[in-house]
Amino acid sequence: MIKIKNVDLNLKDTITCGQIFRFYEEDDNSFTVILSDRVVNLKMNNNDLIIKSNNEDNLENIIIGYLDLDRNYNILNKELLKKDETLKDIIESCKGFKIMKTPVFETIISFILSQNNSVPIIKKALDNISEKYGDKVIFEDKKYYLFPDQKKLSNVSIDDYRNLKTGFRDKYIYEFVQKVNNNEFDLNKIYSLNTKDALDYLITNKGIGMKVASCILLFAYQRLDVFPIDTWVKKYMKENYNLNNQKEIEKYVDERYKEYSGLFIQYIFHYNRNKK
């Protein structure tokens, strides 16, 4: 067990707001997440974060990175507030909310699955893939399956994916995995690209459009300057700002919030989700 004292973290909202899919809320209000090569249980005890895992190697650093605990959100929030003072209440309500740093490969598969799909079904498909091709881990007497890496999926066919309930996205996942394994798509190249080029590079994959690419950049690559525009955001921006299409929204958000626009979108999503 590891304890990180005095963290500024809203664990529940951060875990459950749609950044990751494979997590379990436990009876003691802790969360068990399946993270790359291990299973981790996270629990807040007052302001301390209690961490347990089947694998404690480098665990504290991994969780600090995963939950973005090293970033100074106070500075970000101040910058955001400077750009738009009307965000005061929203920003305050998002205290402790973090943009997670999620595993790249799994995140891309997850968000390919997310198109025209609902969260429980996305989760089910990810679990199916993991149970079939991922390594088994026993943690506190329970069985879990890690999400497989690209090598483990190299021989999986479109039909295999279909049988795991990925729906019509089966071919997209297949093609993406093939391209990664054949070095036709380089996950590390993203780090060296600016945000616009990274988006253009991501959408060269079938099944990845602008929204999915934005989620990938925001969550897996920590690009806080992208803003995933989906049906929810469109509706919200129309109702509150009278912006009627994607172009108008992009222009508005980019002009006002620039390098923090991803944070801005996550904050208003989070705020409105909790409001009702």
Next chain:
DNA sequence: CCCCAGGTCGTCA
């Protein structure tokens, strides 16, 4: 039974 899910693709003006 119909509708929808934090979309994207292919097709046709």
Next chain:
DNA sequence: TGACGACATGGG
């Protein structure tokens, strides 16, 4: 460019 239907699946 821009609009529009199709798309697998499961839950309401």
